[in-house]
Amino acid sequence: MITSISISHVWVFDQDEALDFYVGKLGLEVSADMEIGGAMRWLTVRPKGVTDREILLEKVAPPSVDPDAAAKIRELISKGASGFSVGFVTPDANALFQELKSKGVEITEEPTVQMYGTDFAVRDPFGNHIRLVQPAAGFAGA
């Protein structure tokens, strides 16, 4: 039986830029940042105070993937082909929208009232699609 989700994954092109975006702009916190043997850097972030779930920010680069695959993955992400990467929950979508907008985050969709809540969408510096939702009663995260 699987009981919860512990780690999700997002490809990034540069882990320092990813930190600047996911921590500096979105307001997440670092849960682990370990360099192991030079090339490998285990970098995870999570919403502040959330201890049972993290997002692995993995660099698209050799030796994890071969150089040709890395180039292809980067090209696909930069054209928005990485799909729906992460959905975050917020108690106030409009306030968060204003905050992220003022920080220069690329907004792809302004807050919209849906039957599952109020949500908006942004892209990270690499092209990954992220949604932020203030859930309506009865929906996940409410």
Added chain:
Amino acid sequence: MHDVGVPTATRSTGDSATLTQTEARNRTMLRARDTMDRSFELPLDVPSLAASAGCSEAHFIRTFKDVFGETPHRYLQRRRVERAMYLLRETQASVTDVCFDVGFNSLGTFSRTFKDITRLTPTQFRSRYQPVAAVPTCFAMAWARPSSFGEASRGQPQYSDSTATTSGCAEAEEGKA
């Protein structure tokens, strides 16, 4: 892969500094496509999208097609038809209202484009499809977008819609024959 240059001025300050020229081009074209997804109902035109991408109209059309495999105009028409399909399924708005709500400025163009893509008139479509379950709009917009344009008339309906009833599909098949 040949690289199409993007003027430095069009690179967003939010973009990764590590982007190659091809990736920067992709991000610029993605930004134009995101604008179409967000503002499809506005009188968007290719010249203004090209201007916001910082390139000439011809260069914009060619580059967009290189990246996404279709022209910006065709992408926008598919986006508008997808939103029209949504409104026809989910609301009681008249076909005329739907036409203008999704950004078409002529009922004739709307009906012709809708039928080219779905092989059904808007009224036929409404009678055969029902509301879908609540999923994030972006997800529905990505997956319910008709994948064909025009060439649909040569084969199966190209859109996918999990709400299609068996009888609805059967009728569509009979209609084709």
